[in-house]
Amino acid sequence: MRWRIAAALTIGMASTPAMAANKVAPLPPYVAAYQPTNVDERGAWMMADEDERHLRDAADVIRDPALNAYVRGVLCRTVGEDRCKSVRLYILRVPAFNATMTANGTMTIWSGALLRLRNEAELGAVLGHEFGHFELRHTLSSFRNRRSGSDLMAWASILVANSGAMQISTIGGFYAFDRAQETSADMIGVRYLATSRYPSAAAADVWDRIMGEADATAIGRHRKANQKYVAGFFATHPTNLARATYLRAAAQEIGDGGSAAADAYRAALAPWLPTFLADQVKLNDFGGSEFVLAQLAADGWTTPLLFARAELYRERGNPRDLVSAAGFYQDAIARGDAPPEAYRGLGLSLLRSQQIEPGKVALRDYLRRKPDAGDAALISTLVDS
């Protein structure tokens, strides 16, 4: 019943933050410009400061001001203006779904996550989760948990005969502690969403799709698709299924609405989409990449998506894939705004499908459109021979 009400709100109302805020526990009071207090925390911040020096100057940080301002804006709209001031946000060009937070407020989000998320609300859910780790001081408590556990194990290994079982349960405790932290970061993330303009149901949507992708990857690699509810012994995070389930339940309880701002998200990501897609295609994960592309194309196949799909098929390179790839390249070209590389891909796919003359025509097209291409000399040998 609640679920229906939530759905109706999503459609019918723009934003109901005040109403939502009444239903969820209030956020903890926030102290701006927090400084670490005790020796452990100061040490953790020092290490994080040193790491950030490296990160700040690292080559794989995306420095595009427009993209950075946009992602930061979503963070601020999710956790609130005063909270987001304490965070330095770095966008890393890594084609995997992840985001991180360190003790001193260094947040990273990876390009693979930006590619997979569909709207501002989902991005806010991911960033809010990471901010939750910072606000709840998780680095410090995790460090202390591990230290007291390893102290205990060190003594046990000397003083207790046959301490193996005890050591195993202590090690299991480390991972259980980390999983509990992830869950509490998830829950505070939902609370940020609930008080923001975004719908809190977005947090669960992320994990539903990540599960779908994991299944597609497994099937593509001829393995058994398998989602578990209970985390394994060494798991640092709850399973995706468990997260989707409890986040969905929490969002239903909150029952807030609001716009997820999918159009604005797509527009902001558009300049980087071809780059992120190219990185994804190179992962040699046919099943997973096909799934990601299909998700992105839910509202129709755009030129960058068609081109990426064509490249994906051409790289797998079965005879049937080359036929599909040529078709996708042609679809992309027919839309009128395809990159010159689409002609190269089309030509190479046709050549390898024994369609020599049409292939050469396409390659000549490529050379004409991009005469200074890095591989122009190589491609021209295929045309002339």
Added chain:
Amino acid sequence: MLTSVPVFAQEKTGLKPGFQLKPGTARIVLLRPSIKVGAQSTGGMFEPNADWTAQARENIAAALGLAQTSLGNIVGDYVEPGNADPAMLAEYQELFDAVAQSVIEYQFFPGNRLPTKKRDGQFEWSLGADVARLPGLAGADYALFVTTEDHFGSTGRKVLQVFAALARVPVTAGVHKGFAGLVDVRTGELVWLNADLQMGGDVRDAEGAQKRVRQLLEGFPGKPADAPVTAVSAAH
């Protein structure tokens, strides 16, 4: 009492054959030292300590300033030009760390040498000639890299060590390692590297830091043979 696991037969210094640095001929630039100081928990975990690290950073900088006189050449701090590309310097810091670790791993342990590093008296490592293009190294001849890491054994760790010794279990207390290297800016070659996994000198106080710096610079090419110890201890 069992204080440490047996030390492996390890070399500590590598010098490019024939390399000699005449006093007063070269300008050496010291890149930002990597310094990490903390405690070692009973279970062996590193507990970073911000105050100790700040002290060590100050003490080591002062000690390097003192030692400079005994090196016979000018050592200046690296000053990053305002408009420089910080990513490039960061990459070279990482590259130096990677090369230094490789030298320690694959050259200083004779039993572990790579097939290309087996010839006697050979020391052939390089960061590549593009080091010369690093902003801010224009007037410099050599770049000096310094790295130290200290985990001081906590009381708990030391008590554990005693009990462990009674039970005939080897447990070490404390980690004190460091290395220093000199790179020829014009060719990118690593001309000298000194690494020690069991260093002396408590970097948290001034005298200890001087001892540490003396050890770090042991075997530095081109300084007067017995100068470092006497010169620096004469300074106070």
